[in-house]
Structure formats: structure tokens, C-alpha cells
Amino acid sequence: MKISIQNLQLKYGDFVAIENLNLDIGDGEALVLLGQSGCGKTSTMRCLAGLEEPSAGRIIIDDVVVFDSERGINLPPNKRNVGMVFQSYAVWPHMTVFQNVAYSLNLQKLSKNEVKERVTEVLTMVGLEKFADRGASLLSGGQMQRVALARSLVMRPSVLMLDEPLSNLDARLRDRLRVELREIQLRLGLTCVYVTHDQHEAFALADRIALLQGGKIVQIGGPREMYETPASASIAHFLGVSNVMDCEAVAGGDGSSSATVAGHDFTVHSSQRIPSGTRQMKVCMRAEDLQISAQPKTAANAWKGKVMVAGFQGNDVRYAVELDSGLELDALGTIKRGEQHDVGDSVWVTIEPGQVQILPAEVLA
Numbered sequence: 001m002k003i004s005i006q007n008l009q010l011k012y013g014d015f016v017a018i019e020n021l022n023l024d025i026g027d028g029e030a031l032v033l034l035g036q037s038g039c040g041k042t043s044t045m046r047c048l049a050g051l052e053e054p055s056a057g058r059i060i061i062d063d064v065v066v067f068d069s070e071r072g073i074n075l076p077p078n079k080r081n082v083g084m085v086f087q088s089y090a091v092w093p094h095m096t097v098f099q100n101v102a103y104s105l106n107l108q109k110l111s112k113n114e115v116k117e118r119v120t121e122v123l124t125m126v127g128l129e130k131f132a133d134r135g136a137s138l139l140s141g142g143q144m145q146r147v148a149l150a151r152s153l154v155m156r157p158s159v160l161m162l163d164e165p166l167s168n169l170d171a172r173l174r175d176r177l178r179v180e181l182r183e184i185q186l187r188l189g190l191t192c193v194y195v196t197h198d199q200h201e202a203f204a205l206a207d208r209i210a211l212l213q214g215g216k217i218v219q220i221g222g223p224r225e226m227y228e229t230p231a232s233a234s235i236a237h238f239l240g241v242s243n244v245m246d247c248e249a250v251a252g253g254d255g256s257s258s259a260t261v262a263g264h265d266f267t268v269h270s271s272q273r274i275p276s277g278t279r280q281m282k283v284c285m286r287a288e289d290l291q292i293s294a295q296p297k298t299a300a301n302a303w304k305g306k307v308m309v310a311g312f313q314g315n316d317v318r319y320a321v322e323l324d325s326g327l328e329l330d331a332l333g334t335i336k337r338g339e340q341h342d343v344g345d346s347v348w349v350t351i352e353p354g355q356v357q358i359l360p361a362e363v364l365a
């Protein structure tokens with residue numbers, strides 16, 4: 001079922017939480033609303049679900065206009081056929097797993113056999129078939145979240161909306177449930193809107209990511225596109241690029257360009273279009289794209305420095321390296337590639353020109 005959001009605006013009093021938001025979500029697509037706290041992700045989802053009344057705009061779900069400010073249309077949540085899963089599991093503790101999932105079906109007065117069939121089907125889907133008769137209060141956090149998911153799926157919603165459903169779970173369970181959620185979404189061909197502030201979750205679950213800042217979509221695209229070509233330095237930073245530095249001057253040349261940061265030159269791949277004008281530009285480099293070596297290097301971007309911090313992370317080591325110029329860089333070394341150094345070691349840091357990005361500080365409105 002497709003969704004179309006047109007010129008959506010939501011105000012809380014005088015405060016504009018969502019500003020002129022336009023978004024089309026395709027049938028069977030998993031769209032992730034990603035952004036930092038307060039950017040308007042939950043508000044957008046609540047407008048879709050009918051839990052919040054926008055101040056302007058239009059929302060169409062599966063060719064049905066569910067909200068239109070000009071025509072005074074605002075369908076209540078129960079008329080939108082939207083399933084919702086929240087961060088808090090909201091599972092009824094005094095009921096069994098089966099009763100929790102069957103609850104809404106029973107309200108629809110379906111036959112006992114049909115209820116049993118549909119509940120068993122979704123409990124199997126979320127891996128809880130053996131827990132049907134267990135009291136819901138006796139479940140782990142991950143199992144409760146599966147019950148919440150089953151309770152939504154059993155209603156066969158046109159659209160499933162999930163608001164940070166995994167944030168109360170520990171890291172390992174989060175990783176596993178993330179994969180399971182994606183499998184279920186793909187298997188059912190379910191249109192999904194997923195809210196998160198965690199880029200790893202967004203990358204793993206999304207067909208497309210809509211990145212929100214200050215109530216606006218500042219970039220939309222597939223996970224790989226977003227990762228490789230962020231539209232601004234602040235988006236790059238949010239997506240985990242740890243070396244983001246003010247850039248004083250940018251100069252184009254034959255086959256290459258260069259950018260200067262604190263008197264320090266970075267050679268950039270010539271294919272990068274560096275916009276002219278007075279916009280504040282930033283140099284962005286991923287920690288994993290920097291290589292660290294004890295051997296002197298003579299590449300285009302090769303600098304001598306000293307290891308100030310070496311944080312062991314299992315397969316990787318996270319380094320803070322202070323270059324001789326005083327500039328500090330964050331680099332990720334891989335132990336298996338022999339990139340292991342100690343605090344105080346002299347090292348050479350290199351990066352391919354193609355991996356240095358020069359981006360505007362912000363996406364301009």
C-alpha cells in the first residue's frame with residue numbers, strides 16, 4: 001500500500017515541528033525516518049497514524065485521503081488500517097501471549113477457529129509459537145517486543161509503523177531482531193515506516209532513508225547512497241563520519257583539487273565538484289578510510305604524527321593521532337592488517353584523495 005504525504009505541517013502552539021514535508025512511500029517499501037532527537041520523526045509518524053492533527057497538508061494511504069486540511073478530512077486512527085509498534089512494548093501483563101495477540105481479533109467477533117489460525121500463524125512468524133500459553137509478564141524484553149509486533153501483524157495492516165521498537169533491548173538482541181524484522185517485512189511485502197535515531201538500524205532495515213533535521217527532510221535515498229554521498233557535513237557527521245573539519249580554502253587544479261584545514265592541505269579527487277561561493281565548506285573523512293603505518297609514506301595525502309590514544313575494540317583499534325601540524329585525526333586500524341600501534345608511537349597517516357569529501361556544512365533550505 002502506498003503512502004503520499006503532501007505539504008505536511010504540524011505546529012505545537014507557535015512551534016513548527018514539521019515544515020512543508022513531502023514524501024511518497026512505495027507499495028511494500030521500508031522507509032526509515034532517521035534523525036537526531038527532536039527532529040520530528042515521531043511527530044511525522046503520529047500524523048500518519050492519525051494520533052496528531054497536522055496544521056496543514058494532505059495524507060493519502062492506499063488511495064484513501066486520510067487527512068486533508070483544506071477539505072476538513074481527518075480519519076481517526078482505527079479507520080486508517082495502520083499497525084503500530086512502539087518502544088514501550090505495551091503488552092498486557094495479566095494475559096497470556098495468545099490472549100494478547102488475539103485481543104483485537106476477538107473484538108471483531110471472528111470465529112474461534114479463525115482467531116486460533118491467525119494468532120498461531122503470526123506467533124510462528126515472530127518465533128513465539130512455543131510461548132502461546134505463557135503469561136506475558138514472564139517474558140523477556142525481546143519476547144515482549146515480539147508479542148507487540150505479532151499483535152500488530154495479526155490485524156493485517158496496510159502499513160506497519162514502528163517507533164524505535166528495538167531501543168529498550170540489549171545490543172545483541174537488537175542486531176538479531178533487526179534482521180528478523182527485515183525478513184518479515186520482505187516476506188509479507190509490507191509497507192513499513194520505521195522511526196529511529198540509530199544509523200545502523202536505518203541502514204539494515206531501509207529500502208530508503210529520509211533524513212530529518214529541524215522538521216524537514218534534508219536528504220532522501222538508499223542506505224548505500226546515503227552512506228557514500230551525504231549531502232552535507234552535518235549529515236555525514238550524523239552518519240558516523242568522525243573527521244569533520246572547517247575548511248578555509250578550496251582550490252581546483254589539473255586532475256586534482258585541494259582543501260586547506262588549519263593550514264594543512266588535503267588533496268581531493270578531481271571528480272568532486274567543489275561549489276564556488278561563500279558557503280562554509282567542511283572536509284569529511286571516515287575513520288576507517290584513514291590508514292596508519294609505521295613506515296614513512298609519500299602519497300598525496302600522507303602525514304606524520306603520533307598516536308595519542310589507542311582504544312582496543314576487538315578486531316579494530318580506534319586511534320587518535322596528532323599530526324605534526326597539531327591537527328588531530330580519528331582513525332580505525334584493523335589488527336589483522338597489522339595496523340596495531342601503541343600510544344606514543346610515531347606513525348604515518350594516509351588517505352586516498354577519492355575518500356576525502358568536501359561538503360557544505362548544512363543543506364541549504
Ligand SMILES: Nc1ncnc2c1ncn2[C@@H]1O[C@H](COP(=O)(O)OP(=O)(O)OP(=O)(O)O)[C@@H](O)[C@H]1O
Pocket residue numbers: 012015017035036037038039040041042043044197
Ligand atoms: N506535545 C508536544 N507539545 C509541544 N512540543 C512538542 C510536542 N511533541 C513534540 N514536541 C516538539 O516537537 C519536536 C519534534 O518532536 P518529535 O517527538 O517528533 O521528535 P523525534 O525526532 O521523534 O525525537 P525523539 O527521537 O527524541 O523521539 C521537538 O522539538 C519536540 O520538543
